[in-house]
Amino acid sequence: MPLGRRTEDADTGAGVDSGALTRIRRWTATVAVLTTLAVGCTTGGGPDEGSRPGERTPAPETSEPGGGGDGPVLAVKIDNVRQARPQTGLDAADVVYVEQVEGGLSRLMAVYATRLPSVVGPVRSARETDLELLRQFDRPTLAYSGAQSKLQPLIDAAPLAAMAPGKAPSGAYFRGADRVAPYNLYLRPAALKPAPKPGGLASTGFEFGAAPEGGTVTRERKVRFPAARFTFTWSADQKKWLVAMDGTAARTAEGKRLAASTVVVQYVAVRDSRFHDRWGNVSPFSETVGEGSAVVLRDGRAYDTRWERSSAEDGTGFTTAEGKRMTFAPGQVWVVLVKA
Secondary structure (H helix, E strand, C coil), rough: CCCCCCCEECCCCCCEEHHHHHHHHHHHHHHHCCCCCCCCCCCEEECCCCCCCCCCCCCCEEECCCCCCCCCCEEECCEEEEHCCCCCCHHHHEEEEECCCCCCCCCEEEECCCCEECCCCCCCCCCCCHHHCCCCCCCEEEECCCCCCCHHHHHHHHEEEEEEECCCCCCCCCEECCCCCCCCCCHHHHHCCCCCCCCCCHHHHHCCCCCCCCCEEEEEEEEEEEEEEEEEEEEECCCEEEECCCEEECCCCCCCCCCCCCCEEEEEEEEEEEEEEECCCCCEEEEECEEEEEEEECCEEEEEEEEEEEECCCCCEECCCCCCCCCCCCEEEEEEEEEE
8 A cells, every 4th residue: 555644544533544545535435425324433333323314414503401411511522624624513612622633633622511502513532631631520421423442441431421422312413414424423412411500611720700911912823733733813803812723714614713712722741642543553642630831812912821730620720920810701712732
């Protein structure tokens, strides 16, 4: 097999040669045309329950949660390669975590604490980093497409409600008709009834309020992963940071620009985890327990801060250079976990 650039694998989200990926995409597209059945979850161990073939992705109208779950938040793993964009329902998240995965690419974990969109996706597989991040919440619900076989027991043992397609209620997941697998798996959050509760973000350690003194006037901030890049540009009109990914403006499925009220560029240790894909590519693990530096963007200014998280059960506190508590602007928060 001729070797090409390593990129995301169509089945596992890990690195694979670009030539092989091209052949996989052609094969997948052919199957998508010929089959009249919904495609099964690529990492979840079985077909999607309640999915119907050729569904068009509905518009993600935000609605109140249904009730009946244990924890205060719903976390959804969302793909972030070019084939997965534009994402659906991402603008309704309270917090968006950006983490590094195999091949230096990025993946998102959207946390919903106050409202639920009608549809979220495309949903992809979980990583070990997610488990440490989610320990700060009380029995959160994690929606994901599946996981590496040796990681799955850790997910099952974690203090959360794991909702992959094989465990979710009928109709929670479906395959959209506008994309090929694995970029077309979507979630109807109301079917999970995770019941976000008021104050669900309190355990994060985030404090919202008026901007502290200081900071540096900033129009734009760029963040680079080995194989992904993000740009956050201040919009005085919207009073938010407009998001661009890999040089392209990030939008919702309806064409709305993705924008954050606060952006946290959090510098963390990124090391090899114990897990790898079938080709031997090691999954990186971003350490979010400990301490380090961070840059917080809000209100058109950048604040140099320190972050500290004593244990996985604790939230993360941010302190300004003057030793005061860093406050966030009300609205969506993006936390970009980048290698220190």
